[in-house]
Amino acid sequence: MKLYELIPLCAAIINFGLTIFVLTRNLSGVVIRVYSLWGLAVTIWNLGTYFMFRAKSPVDALFWAHFLQFGVLFVPLSLSHLCLLIAHIPIKRAFYLVYLFVIGLAITNIGPNRFFVASVEDLGYAYYSVAGPGFILFSFTYWLPIISIGLLYRKRKTLPPLHQTRLTYMMVAVCTLIVFGINDTLPILKIYKYPFTDFPIFPFGSLAAIAYGMIVGYSVLQHQLLDIYVALSQVAARFVRLTFLFLIGLAVLLLLSVFDPDPFQPYAFGSALTAMLVSAFAAATLFPRIFGRGDDALERRILGDKFEYHDKLKSFIDNLHAYADTSLLLNDLHHLLVQTMSISSYHIVLLDEKKRVFSAFRYFPLQSKELAELHWDSPILQFFQKTQ
Numbered sequence: 252m253k254l255y256e257l258i259p260l261c262a263a264i265i266n267f268g269l270t271i272f273v274l275t276r277n278l279s280g281v282v283i284r285v286y287s288l289w290g291l292a293v294t295i296w297n298l299g300t301y302f303m304f305r306a307k308s309p310v311d312a313l314f315w316a317h318f319l320q321f322g323v324l325f326v327p328l329s330l331s332h333l334c335l336l337i338a339h340i341p342i343k344r345a346f347y348l349v350y351l352f353v354i355g356l357a358i359t360n361i362g363p364n365r366f367f368v369a370s371v372e373d374l375g376y377a378y379y380s381v382a383g384p385g386f387i388l389f390s391f392t393y394w395l396p397i398i399s400i401g402l403l404y405r406k407r408k409t410l411p412p413l414h415q416t417r418l419t420y421m422m423v424a425v426c427t428l429i430v431f432g433i434n435d436t437l438p439i440l441k442i443y444k445y446p447f448t449d450f451p452i453f454p455f456g457s458l459a460a461i462a463y464g465m466i467v468g469y470s471v472l473q474h475q476l477l478d479i480y481v482a483l484s485q486v487a488a489r490f491v492r493l494t495f496l497f498l499i500g501l502a503v504l505l506l507l508s509v510f511d512p513d514p515f516q517p518y519a520f521g522s523a524l525t526a527m528l529v530s531a532f533a534a535a536t537l538f539p540r541i542f543g544r545g546d547d548a549l550e551r552r553i554l555g556d557k558f559e560y561h562d563k564l565k566s567f568i569d570n571l572h573a574y575a576d577t578s579l580l581l582n583d584l585h586h587l588l589v590q591t592m593s594i595s596s597y598h599i600v601l602l603d604e605k606k607r608v609f610s611a612f613r614y615f616p617l618q619s620k621e622l623a624e625l626h627w628d629s630p631i632l633q634f635f636q637k638t639q
Contacts, residue, residue, distance in 0.1 A: 256304040257520065259457035261501065263297035265494070266290055266464040273468055282336050286471050289329035293460055295322030300457050304377045312371040312378035317360055320368060320380070324357050324389060330428060330467070331395035334421050337470060338406045353392065359385050372438075374451065379438040386439065393432070396425045420470040424463040431459035461501075465494060493531060500527045563591050581613060589615065600632075 270290030274283065299319020306312035328349055335342050360367040367385035371378045380386075400422060407418045435456035437443075444451055504523060508515040567587050574580040581599075588594045599613040607627050626632075 256301060257517065258505075259297045259300035259304065259454070259460075262457045262460040262464070263294050263301060265461050265497075266297065267294040269464055269468040270294065273471060282333070282471060285329055285332045285336060286467070288325060289333055289467065290464070292322040292325040292329055293464055295319060296326060297322075297457050297460055300454060303371075303379070306378050309371055309373070309378070312373075313368070316368045316371050316378070316380040320360050320386075321357060324353050324360070326428070326432070327392045327395050328353050330425060331399045333467065333471070334396075334399040334403055334425060337421055338403055338418055340402055340406060349392065349395070353389070356385050356389050374438065374443060376451075377454070381441065382439045390436070393429070393436075396429050400425055400429075417470050420466050424466040424470065427459050427463045427466070431456040461498060465498075493528060496531050497524065497528055500524055563587060585613075585615065602632075 267290070270287060273286060273290070296319050299315050299322060302315040303312055303319065306315060332342070332346070334340075335346075356367060365383050367383050367389075368380045369383040370381045372381055403418050403422050403425070407415050407422075410418065434452065435454050438452045442452065501524060504515065504520060508520070564587065567583065571580075574583075588597055597615055598611050600609050601612045602609055609627075609632065
């Protein structure tokens with residue numbers, strides 16, 4: 252097994268793991284169904300690419316060429332659908348006609364016919380599919396992610412900062428998929444070298460799939476979290492951190508193998524990654540303070556407390572009855588809102604039911620003392636009165 256063969260295999264394993272992880276977060280709704288379709292499609296695509304690298308004959312390569320196209324077919328469509336759902340952009344019925352179109356193309360990919368995959372060609376380092384008429388038709392669906400970028404950009408400008416963040420992640424993922432997806436499509440269209448160079452096309456899409464798979468998965472979880480549909484525990488934060496560690500280790504090992512590939516045989520390569528992950532997991536579990544606190548500014552910027560604030564919030568609520576000092580209670584509440592949940596400002600408003608007058612009891616920051624006049628019939632106050 253050559254090292255570059257490990258890239259699509261790792262991508263398949265990671266994306267399948269991410270899909271299962273998201274599904275085990277007790278999520279529901281159309282967002283999760285579409286994400287599951289996308290994650291499964293990326294997994295099939297990467298797994299098929301791995302076996303295309305490993306194929307020993309044109310017959311085997313043709314089988315895996317058909318197999319991986321079942322994943323490729325649904326990647327652009329499902330990702331575009333996911334973008335629209337996360338951005339809360341209304342989806343017209345005509346959009347679902349594209350699903351019928353793609354399903355129809357998938358049916359033509361079944362069996363030995365040459366409508367979707369005409370044949371395969373050996374490029375020396377791997378077999379590649381040769382596009383049939385069906386693949387040419389499918390290539391028009393690449394416009395869907397491009398259109399999604401425009402829609403996300405327009406929608407993003409109308410949203411508050413927190414919601415802008417999750418759309419930013421999706422835009423990065425879609426742009427990455429477009430660039431590297433087109434890269435991997437070129438050999439299928441019989442373009443074997445990068446324009447104006449003698450460098451052969453290399454399937455960087457599988458390597459990029461690790462990155463944008465994580466980005467999309469994180470964006471989906473963040474979407475659910477910001478909408479208060481689900482709360483993630485510290486297990487999720489640890490999973491994300493270990494995944495980042497795995498990617499850093501994988502990148503370093505691949506870089507070292509470029510300079511001296513002989514020591515990096517598949518067993519040694521896999522053993523090094525496994526040892527690194529097992530050591531990191533054991534250290535984080537058994538000795539959580541082994542490295543001290545240090546400066547976690549970068550980690551907080553990447554992860555924030557989005558994965559952990561629910562545990563802290565639940566703990567605070569469960570222990571409310573134990574507070575005997577009002578000032579201590581308010582100080583802990585302030586820390587929870589500002590430090591843990593990263594709220595930039597807040598007001599604690601009290602109601603005098605006899606006089607039916609509202610007043611600001613506590614506020615942050617201090618210069619925000621002035622409040623807009625609050626009336627008994629203010630919509631936001633009516634909401635709290637009705638819902639208690």
